[in-house]
Amino acid sequence: MTTATAIAHPNIAFIKYWGNRNPVLRLPENGSISMNLAALRTQTSVRFDASLKADSVLLNGVEANPAQAQRVSNFLDLLREPGGTPAAVESTNNFPSGAGIASSSSAFAALAVAASQAIGFGLDERGLSRLARWGSGSASRSVPPGFVEWFASDMDEGSFSKSIAPPEHWDLVDTIAVISEAHKATGSTEGHALAGTSPLQAARVAGAGQRLDECRAAIMSRDFERFAAVVEADCHLMHAVMMTSKPALHYWLPGSLVVMEAVRGWRQQGSEVCYTLDAGPNVHVLSSAKESAKLAKQVAELPGVLRVLQSGVGGATQLVNS
Ligand code: DP6
Secondary structure (H helix, E strand, C coil): CCEEEEEECCEEEEECCCCEEECCCCEECCCEEEEEECCCCEEEEEEECCCCCCCEEEECCEECCHHHHHHHHHHHHCCCCCCCCCEEEEEEECCCHHHCCCHHHHHHHHHHHHHHHHHCCCCCHHHHHHHHHHHCHHHHHHCCCCEEEECCCCCHHHCCEEEEECHHHCCEEEEEEECCCCCCCCCHHHHHHHHHHCCCHHHHHHCHHHHHHHHHHHHHCCCHHHHHHHHHHHHHHHHHHHHCCCCCCCCCCHHHHHHHHHHHHHHHCCCCEEEECCCCCCEEEEEEHHHHHHHHHHHHCCCCCCEEEEECECCCCEEECC
């Protein structure tokens, strides 16, 4: 087969990936844990076609910019012979690309699964998650279903992702408070390269193993209080590293702080709710499903919140009929 299509969900990390031990292979400094977001989807088709002069990449119906197109071509070069067959890649997101949702996670998960199928590689889930990792680290975690752990290793073979619980294990909901739709000033790839310039990165990495154990245990026992404590602590540690790297990276906006403060208040009043933020100002408000309808309204009413997206736990990246 020379054509294949895959659908992937982006994921939100509870224990974060920030900094690489090997940036080319995207071997992360520490392991991470996330959940896939069912309501958000990237659908990507790949067609290898010898009659094409060069790769073409369409994102949401628009030709990709040169940097994006180059990143896709570099990824496809991992699969084909040097000077091999060009490909036509078409990818669409059902969520706003500028909304600061980690679209590189679903983008490279879908691309890895579609491209390896189209070229005829029989990779298993572990192989696909390793392959996706080469495109974008967080994409490794979008390959398996549900709640997922990505392992850190010094070796390419050892750094893959695996499901720790299926989507139906725990009905968590991510209510995303969109604070800005502007493109982020410093993308994650550049940010990872700066992590080591912060004096706090070594301490963050040293404690990651313990936080991974704590987060895994909280998920397995569906203990929201335990989960909230470790998720917020890990988010604060990553942002502390960002704010103290050289140059410093500041992703929070006033609206982000408004949401964070409100979430802490709601939790104090007994709600099962906590937050995390990636490399951007939008706040992912995590809650049990029973809180989610009320939360969507409460979050949308906070000053500085442009809009709200909501999603439960999603499945694996899957091939679909083109
Ligand atoms: C803050 O996976 O986007 O979202 O490997 O360079 O594509 P690249 O980086 P990326 O980094 C994600 C960083 C994060 C935390 C996380 O998702 O774990």
